Amino acid sequence: MNFKKSLREGLLTNNPVLSQLLGMCSTMAITTTLFNGLGMGLSVTLILICSNVVISLLRKIIPGKIRIAAYIVIIAGFVTMVDLLLKAYLPALSDSLGVFIPLIVVNCIILGRAEAFASRNSVMASAVDGLTQGIGYTAALVVMCIVRELLGSGTFGKGVFGADGIRLIDAQYPALMVILPVGGFLTLGCLIAGSQWLNARMKEKEEKK
């Protein structure tokens, strides 16, 4: 088990958003402010670690034929717990993310990791995988949020640093389009291109060695 390698996979070479292209729905919908992105990223990371650990623990008990049903029940359980806890202790975040917290149940990243990793690896390795994939997801969201919030609303950290955040562009100039879905696609496209370029460059360097 190699944490560094796993982290590199989660962040770059096998990033859930930028390389596996999973969890697109939430990525498009909530990356409008840094506050949302951080909240969503951390919620998904927490759920991913928990579900990976439990599924890895039960991997020898759950028969192959009912594995998807079993995974979904476990994932839905954790998502509902996080949803209730957010509603109770972080109502502002819960209001802001709204229906996208319950929708984590159908986020392919979590089922994808359960199926591809946790169901055939040890508990410890699965926990690390959940953490690094979660970090990768959060990092991709945060970059998208910062770009879209800055270009679309002209602020940084709305909700994180005070209710209005730090205003960097005067209120009348930002391009509203960036906040809309079309801006989400454009930002994501550029981000994927950037990460692919970085991946290719790193691969080249390794081959030269």
Add this chain to the structure above:
Amino acid sequence: MKYILKLALILLLITVVVAGLLGLVNYLTEDRIAENTAKKANVAMQTVLPSASYEKLDVTFEGITEVYKAEGGYVVRLNAMGFGGAIDLMVGVSEQGSVTGVSVISHGETASLGAECTREDWRSQFVGAVGGLQVKKDGGTVDALTGATVTSRAVTEAVNRAVECVKEVRQ
């Protein structure tokens, strides 16, 4: 047959354990969530029409969730159909039938566009209105939010509805 039973039993066991844990978490958070919701509604009522007490009226109107009698007026809770689903609103209306305040409890509008309907400086333009409002685009006087005409229309229409409702209640 035996194999199918085994599958069902394992799945049953997993669901029972998950359900039990969910019940526990629900039990632990239930009170706090109810408290948060009540607090939010209360804060909204206090902003639209400050009063020492609110008495829930036993009336039913189409499209109106709840009506409260406050000191010097009424508070109406209702839904507006916004761009991203229902917007839960609280509208205060004085005895004379003019709007004293509008507050958004929850909404699913686009961030930075429709979501700006929660801004105090936008909501305050409804204060003093006596119904029949329209956004400027439709020939009225209400300043619509930039890029969020649907949201602005929905809120405006809901404020009109609240005023109409209070008119009926007073009679």
